[in-house]
Amino acid sequence: xxxxxxxxxxxxxxxxxxxxxxxxxxxxxxxxxxxxxxxxxxxxxxxxxxxxxxxxxxxxxxxxxxxxxxxxxxxxxxxxxxxxxxxxxxxxxxxxxxxxxxxxxxxxxxxxxxxxxxxxxxxxxxxxxxxxxxxxxxxxxxxxxxxxxxxxxxxxxxxxxxxxxxxxxxxxxxxxxxxxxxxxxxxxxxxxxxxxxxxxxxxxxxxxxxxxxxxxxxxxxxxxxxxxxxxxxxxxxxxxxxxxxxxxxxxxxxxxxxxxxxxxxxxxxxxxxxxxxxxxxxxxxxxxxxxxx
Numbered sequence: 001x002x003x004x005x006x007x008x009x010x011x012x013x014x015x016x017x018x019x020x021x022x023x024x025x026x027x028x029x030x031x032x033x034x035x036x037x038x039x040x041x042x043x044x045x046x047x048x049x050x051x052x053x054x055x056x057x058x059x060x061x062x063x064x065x066x067x068x069x070x071x072x073x074x075x076x077x078x079x080x081x082x083x084x085x086x087x088x089x090x091x092x093x094x095x096x097x098x099x100x101x102x103x104x105x106x107x108x109x110x111x112x113x114x115x116x117x118x119x120x121x122x123x124x125x126x127x128x129x130x131x132x133x134x135x136x137x138x139x140x141x142x143x144x145x146x147x148x149x150x151x152x153x154x155x156x157x158x159x160x161x162x163x164x165x166x167x168x169x170x171x172x173x174x175x176x177x178x179x180x181x182x183x184x185x186x187x188x189x190x191x192x193x194x195x196x197x198x199x200x201x202x203x204x205x206x207x208x209x210x211x212x213x214x215x216x217x218x219x220x221x222x223x224x225x226x227x228x229x230x231x232x233x234x235x236x237x238x239x240x241x242x243x244x245x246x247x248x249x250x251x252x253x254x255x256x257x258x259x260x261x262x263x264x265x266x267x268x269x270x271x272x273x274x275x276x277x278x279x280x281x282x283x284x285x286x287x288x289x290x291x292x293x
Contacts, residue, residue, distance in 0.1 A: 025288035032284025038277040046097045049090040057091045057244050059083060066260045077263040079249070080256055085263060089270055092244035096274070099156070099238070099245070100226030103163035108218040111168040115175020116210060120183050120202055130176060137169035145228050149237040159238045163228055167221055174217045178210045212289060220282040223275035230271050246271050 026032050050057075055074075061082035069077045076085040118129040136144065148162035182188060183206065191201045230247025232238035239245040241252065249267040257264045 022285075022288045026284060029284045029288070031280055032288070035277045035280035035284065038273065039281060042093055042097060042274060042277070045090055046094040049093055053084075053087040053090050055084040055087045057083065057087045058242055066256055066263065068260055069262055076266060077260060079253055079263070085266055088244040088249060089246070089266060092246050092249060092267070093270070095156075095239060095243060095245045096226065096230065096247070096271070099159065099163075099229035099233075100222055100274070100278075103160055103229070104167055104218050104221050104225050106160070106164040107167035107171050107221075108214065110164070111171030112175045112211065112214050114168070115172040115177075115214070116179045116202065116206065118172070119176040119179025119210075120198070120206060122180070122183075126176070130173070133169045133172050136165065137173065141166050141224065142228065142231065145232060146235065146237065149232050154237050154240060156239055159229060159232050162232070163225055166228065167218075167225065170221070171214060171218055175210060175214050178213050179206060182206050182209045216282065216286045216289060219285060220279065222282075223278040226271060226275055226278070 064078050064082035067078040118126040145162050145166050152158035233247030234251045239248045246267040253264040
């Protein structure tokens with residue numbers, strides 16, 4: 001995972017004019033708009049999928065197992081237990097997106113707090129927080145996620161905890177870096193000279209400048225989070241059967257790769273499309289926010 005800090009204007013970004021300019025730049029980027037439409041469609045599918053599915057995602061039929069794409073009544077075929085693949089992919093989007101987005105949101109909150117605190121206070125507190133962060137950051141994200149999930153045990157809750165811990169270090173490092181740049185700016189020095197408290201300086205002058213680049217970086221981690229969450233489920237350390245989740249579906253269908261390869265590949269295709277959409281949207285958002293004054 002890259003720890004490059006997204007470029008951002010070193011001024012308060014709470015004005016309507018700034019965000020209006022960002023929205024206009026986003027609207028002029030067809031790739032970003034397309035990625036945003038895909039993400040919106042997936043979110044709607046996650047919210048409404050269980051109400052519009054053509055079949056029961058848990059209903060199995062041995063007589064219909066591993067039917068090909070285009071089979072009567074099953075447009076995307078069936079899995080190894082005869083369950084409708086279209087239905088399970090639709091319902092599985094909810095759990096897959098939840099496992100991908102929630103750890104990043106939690107890590108964004110915790111990592112931003114630690115990074116901003118370390119960057120603004122500096123000194124011994126900065127050293128204590130950042131050296132502790134570096135201990136976790138030294139491990140590859142995949143190995144750390146597997147190790148933590150293996151130690152905590154399989155399950156959705158433990159997977160969320162593991163992935164949150166994985167993403168706190170990179171977000172904290174970005175937060176510390178941008179906060180260190182902001183704390184020595186003229187407007188912060190002026191606020192100190194006016195007698196403003198440290199809490200007010202952080203709330204009014206620092207947060208408006210640092211949260212935007214941290215958020216942009218965090219959005220780029222959603223694709224990584226989805227892949228890691230799917231990988232944990234594939235290894236049996238995440239979501240448990242019979243819940244529909246794309247990584248778990250890949251695991252259960254791996255033995256059918258030589259019988260129905262196109263059906264077995266469908267969960268992987270969904271993971272790929274979702275990851276690419278979040279990556280493209282993150283890139284477009286970063287470019288749109290690179291507004292120099």
